[in-house]
Amino acid sequence: MQIRKGTEADIPAIVELLKSSLGEGLIQKSERLWNWKHIENPHGASPVLVAEEDGKVVGVRAFLKWQWAYKGKILQAIRAVDTATHPDYQGKGIFKKLTLQGLEDAKKDGIHLVYNTPNDNSKPGYLKMGWVEQGRMALKLKVNPFAYKKDKLPVIPDQNWVRLSAALPQFSNPISNTGQIHTFLSPEYISWRYQNNPLFDYHFLSDHRSFVLFFRIKKHSFGSEMRVVDLFINDAVFDLKAKKELNRQFREVSKACFLTSASGRHFELVGKKYPVFGFIPVVNKGPIVTLRNVGLPDSEFNALVEASNWGYALGDMELF
CATH class of the missing domain: 3.40.630.30 (Gcn5-related N-acetyltransferase (GNAT))
Structure with a gap:
């Protein structure tokens, strides 16, 4: 052999x-x-x-x-x-x-x-x-009991990848300011990982200026899960108005999902940048x-x- x-x-x-x-x-x-x-x-x-x-x-x-x-x-x-x-x-x-x-x-x-x-x-x-x-791995979870075993999928906002691609160089991982280990980021990586992924359909929330949150919807027996996979910010313009817009877009999708999940480590370090996730503490269940x-x-x-x-x-x- x-x-x-x-x-x-x-x-x-x-x-x-x-x-x-x-x-x-x-x-x-x-x-x-x-x-x-x-x-x-x-x-x-x-x-x-x-x-x-x-x-x-x-x-x-x-x-x-x-x-x-x-x-x-x-x-x-x-x-x-x-x-x-x-x-x-x-x-x-x-x-x-x-x-x-x-x-x-x-x-x-x-x-x-x-x-x-x-x-x-x-x-x-x-x-x-x-x-x-x-x-x-640590996880941050949000549970919406009103969506338990509901078959209705969330409404996905307009996915203008061309417009987003033009804005990608403005964004960075908020973790980069904390000193913790994070993926080396580039627009090419983001396009490869999320836009061109042949395995899963990834979507994003963005104002094409101050934030972009990537997620995918996963179906379970208990209903849908909104899996938040990445959050990137333009620190120079991410203000209270931008945070409110991120929260608004996030609510529109997550309200149709029984479960919303994100990395507990990412959330613990930069939770103020995240949309509202509720009171459930971070758990080591990953x-x-x-x-x-x-x-x-x-x-x-x-x-x-x-x-x-x-x-x-x-x-x-x-x-x-």
């Missing part, structure tokens, strides 16, 4: 392997999704490793590139995401071989850390390979976050293990 770097020529076989190993599930597998996620990413193309036997791709491991800004430094990170082993080859240690080779390659390529949000089944394997558990040091001094990595040093929004950590 050969472990080698994946190429674009492998993509059809990789997609078929993902389907045969994982099924379609909630996230459909396709070449379009793979290309958007692993090639078009403005943070950089994903390092991909495949296991090959007799000319057949029987295992794959992809690491999504991400850039985090922290104390004037850009942290080069990868997220352990798409991985699969053909059903006929499971139990032969392919996952571990691909992961360890990926870590070795990452160190040579100047990557600082790996992060991911494993489930209960995969977490023990990561911990054995040197990952460290940070804890569960996915478990794990980290793996690759190329940082221990003192710098240990600081990253502390959740209090992070200011991620849901859009930074959402699986896609």
